[in-house]
Amino acid sequence: MKFNTKVIHGGQEHDPAYGSVMPPIYQTTTYAQSTPGGHKGYEYSRTHNPTRNTLENAFASIENGNYGLAFGSGLAAIDAILKLLQPGDEVVSTNDLYGGTYRLFTKIYENFGIKFHFIGMENTSRIEEYITPDTKLIWVETPTNPMMNIIDIVAVSKIAKKNDVLLAVDNTFATPYLQRPLDLGADIVMHSATKYLGGHSDVVMGALVVKDKDLADKLYFIQNASGAICGPQDSFLVLRGIKTLHIRMQRHCENGKAIAIYLANHPKIENVYWPGFESHPNFEVAKSQMDDFGGMVSFTTKGNNYEEAIRIVENLKIFTLAESLGGVESLAGHPASMTHASIPKEEREKTGIVDSLIRLSVGIEDEGDLIADLEQAIG
Numbered sequence: 001m002k003f004n005t006k007v008i009h010g011g012q013e014h015d016p017a018y019g020s021v022m023p024p025i026y027q028t029t030t031y032a033q034s035t036p037g038g039h040k041g042y043e044y045s046r047t048h049n050p051t052r053n054t055l056e057n058a059f060a061s062i063e064n065g066n067y068g069l070a071f072g073s074g075l076a077a078i079d080a081i082l083k084l085l086q087p088g089d090e091v092v093s094t095n096d097l098y099g100g101t102y103r104l105f106t107k108i109y110e111n112f113g114i115k116f117h118f119i120g121m122e123n124t125s126r127i128e129e130y131i132t133p134d135t136k137l138i139w140v141e142t143p144t145n146p147m148m149n150i151i152d153i154v155a156v157s158k159i160a161k162k163n164d165v166l167l168a169v170d171n172t173f174a175t176p177y178l179q180r181p182l183d184l185g186a187d188i189v190m191h192s193a194t195k196y197l198g199g200h201s202d203v204v205m206g207a208l209v210v211k212d213k214d215l216a217d218k219l220y221f222i223q224n225a226s227g228a229i230c231g232p233q234d235s236f237l238v239l240r241g242i243k244t245l246h247i248r249m250q251r252h253c254e255n256g257k258a259i260a261i262y263l264a265n266h267p268k269i270e271n272v273y274w275p276g277f278e279s280h281p282n283f284e285v286a287k288s289q290m291d292d293f294g295g296m297v298s299f300t301t302k303g304n305n306y307e308e309a310i311r312i313v314e315n316l317k318i319f320t321l322a323e324s325l326g327g328v329e330s331l332a333g334h335p336a337s338m339t340h341a342s343i344p345k346e347e348r349e350k351t352g353i354v355d356s357l358i359r360l361s362v363g364i365e366d367e368g369d370l371i372a373d374l375e376q377a378i379g
């Protein structure tokens with residue numbers, strides 16, 4: 001099955017009871033047993049739920065994995081991965097990563113005796129310097145937020161395999177429409193399904209997909225034992241979202257490209273961060289591991305003026321000033337005052353998050369309307 005067919009049918013069967021084309025929302029906590037232990041595969045909905053299972057199978061299908069797991073949020077999915085570790089273990093992670101992931105690593109798991117090394121992985125040659133006999137996990141996010149850095153998944157996976165370390169990739173920004181980390185050698189692919197997979201800014205959810213049965217069994221055990229699951233209603237909504245992932249992503253990519261090019265030619269704009277430019281430092285890697293370049297675009301204005309950036313995001317009319325990304329509607333954010341405000345100015349500027357940086361999640365509205373909106377806001 002090709003991807004465009006998988007998003008609609010992958011891992012899904014018509015409901016055996018009445019043939020309903022969409023899975024019923026099994027809004028139940030428990031399942032009748034004819035005799036103790038005599039059930040139809042379902043006992044209690046923390047452990048299993050038919051609607052959630054259908055979604056988990058769909059996750060596995062679109063990421064070319066064998067096993068999918070759904071969680072109550074993207075962070076709950078990352079939390080489950082970290083519970084594979086023990087005190088004394090070490091993790092090597094990208095240094096430009098989602099703020100909530102960084103917070104989970106440093107404010108929760110460091111307290112449990114896990115050590116994290118945050119390093120730039122745009123050049124993979126330095127990764128092995130940080131690998132010790134205690135290293136159990138490499139954590140990669142690509143493209144990164146908000147600087148759109150690109151990390152070579154194949155190169156990192158070779159290092160991970162050579163050193164017998166698990167490689168997990170946060171594939172939230174790219175989605176499997178653009179990039180399939182398991183095919184590139186990763187062991188675990190993770191999503192904030194809140195973003196493009198759900199796609200309509202109406203559900204918070206997380207996902208994991210793996211190929212290996214032993215790894216899947218450990219993660220299912222953690223999912224059930226820790227209990228950070230999602231409900232059947234949300235499972236239904238994300239399954240519905242996935243059915244249009246390919247056509248939404250196609251338009252996100254088209255609009256993202258048009259806006260990146262428009263901004264790059266604008267006299268008031270200094271830098272545009274989008275992995276589809278030949279001038280992007282890892283353009284060749286992006287071209288080889290991604291099928292297109294996505295709908296996330298960041299930019300800075302000439303003079304790097306904080307107040308001017310605030311004025312631009314306030315003036316936007318079609319773009320909504322909001323956190324999050326990946327929905328059908330276009331959003332704009334100002335990292336220095338919003339998502340990254342808690343990081344000291346000198347620290348955030350080291351990774352490129354300067355005062356005038358604006359991040360766009362380009363939606364699937366009309367391209368001309370979006371450009372006209374930017375035009376009037378930038379002035």
Ligand SMILES: *Cc1c(COP(=O)(O)O)cnc(C)c1O
Binds near residue numbers: 076100
């Ligand atoms: C949003 C996001 C997360 C966290 O997911 P939640 O669903 O908000 O818990 C993790 N990684 C990336 C790249 C994200 O954008």
